[in-house]
Amino acid sequence: MEQVSANRSHGGTQGVYTHQSTATGTAMTFSVFVPDHAPGAKLPVLWYLSGLTCTHANVTEKGEFRAACARAGIIFVAPDTSPRGDDVPDDEGYDFGKGAGFYVNATQAPWATHFHMRDYIETELPALIAAEFPADMARQGITGHSMGGHGALTIALRNPGRFRSVSAFAPIVSPMHCQWGEKALTGYLGADENAWREYDACALIEDGARLPDLLVDQGEADNFLHEQLKTGLLVMACRKAGIPATVRMQPGYDHSYYFISSFMAEHVAWHAERLKA
Numbered sequence: 139m140e141q142v143s144a145n146r147s148h149g150g151t152q153g154v155y156t157h158q159s160t161a162t163g164t165a166m167t168f169s170v171f172v173p174d175h176a177p178g179a180k181l182p183v184l185w186y187l188s189g190l191t192c193t194h195a196n197v198t199e200k201g202e203f204r205a206a207c208a209r210a211g212i213i214f215v216a217p218d219t220s221p222r223g224d225d226v227p228d229d230e231g232y233d234f235g236k237g238a239g240f241y242v243n244a245t246q247a248p249w250a251t252h253f254h255m256r257d258y259i260e261t262e263l264p265a266l267i268a269a270e271f272p273a274d275m276a277r278q279g280i281t282g283h284s285m286g287g288h289g290a291l292t293i294a295l296r297n298p299g300r301f302r303s304v305s306a307f308a309p310i311v312s313p314m315h316c317q318w319g320e321k322a323l324t325g326y327l328g329a330d331e332n333a334w335r336e337y338d339a340c341a342l343i344e345d346g347a348r349l350p351d352l353l354v355d356q357g358e359a360d361n362f363l364h365e366q367l368k369t370g371l372l373v374m375a376c377r378k379a380g381i382p383a384t385v386r387m388q389p390g391y392d393h394s395y396y397f398i399s400s401f402m403a404e405h406v407a408w409h410a411e412r413l414k415a
């Protein structure tokens with residue numbers, strides 16, 4: 139692992155790092171904020187998965203998480219959303235290929251060579267974070283935005299017990315039932331919809347997966363709400379399964395980082411409550 143940059147901020151260190159990933163077969167860049175802490179102390183970890191078109195940089199620069207993470211003593215990890223590089227295939231649309239890995243392990247050519255974001259986020263990066271940072275991996279939370287909200291929900295649902303806290307900002311709640319998801323899942327996994335279910339939060343819940351509880355914020359003025367995000371499907375799935383979900387519709391807020399940053403401190407506090415000792 140190589141350090142790309144390190145900046146003192148809010149009584150901690152905001153770092154950006156790069157490493158050669160086995161999962162994707164490419165270099166991968168991610169950011170980590172580490173609050174100041176006592177020598178030898180291990181801090182809980184909050185994962186943040188980003189949305190379409192994003193790298194680690196969008197939330198790092200615009201997410202406004204640092205003051206809250208410093209206060210709560212929480213490490214904040216922001217990975218990239220896909221493999222990158224000249225060897226990595228891409229699509230002309232912003233919603234597939236680079237910047238749009240959808241946190242799956244692709245099985246279809248030409249994507250299957252590099253697009254293993256599920257393995258990267260579930261296995262490879264956690265091992266690296268545990269080895270290189272003062273992280274207490276027994277205390278992890280996960281959140282994300284849009285495609286990253288989908289990532290956070292599905293990864294938490296598939297790994298019961300790993301995350302003590304789960305939240306999302308404007309998540310894609312059922313990629314099987316929106317154009318972004320249909321395009322991505324067909325492209326990465328093929329046409330057999332049975333293979334899609336482990337990448338669909340609502341389908342995972344229908345199939346018996348559970349979360350301890352859940353916080354979701356969704357802007358009511360979000361352009362993508364009705365066609366792509368479909369928050370109501372998650373509300374119904376959680377209600378039917380008895381998952382205590384707090385889903386807050388926020389009047390006037392759109393899909394941007396102006397929305398995310400407005401509720402970030404509340405999400406960090408919500409995770410902190412569940413990640414304490």
Ligand SMILES: N[C@@H](CCC(=O)N[C@@H](CS)C(=O)NCC(=O)O)C(=O)O
Binds near residue numbers: 232284394
């Ligand atoms: N406005 C984008 C749609 C994609 C989009 O809104 N991306 C969201 C995540 S789903 C985002 O966070 N964009 C980057 C940013 O706002 O910094 C486009 O049409 O290219």
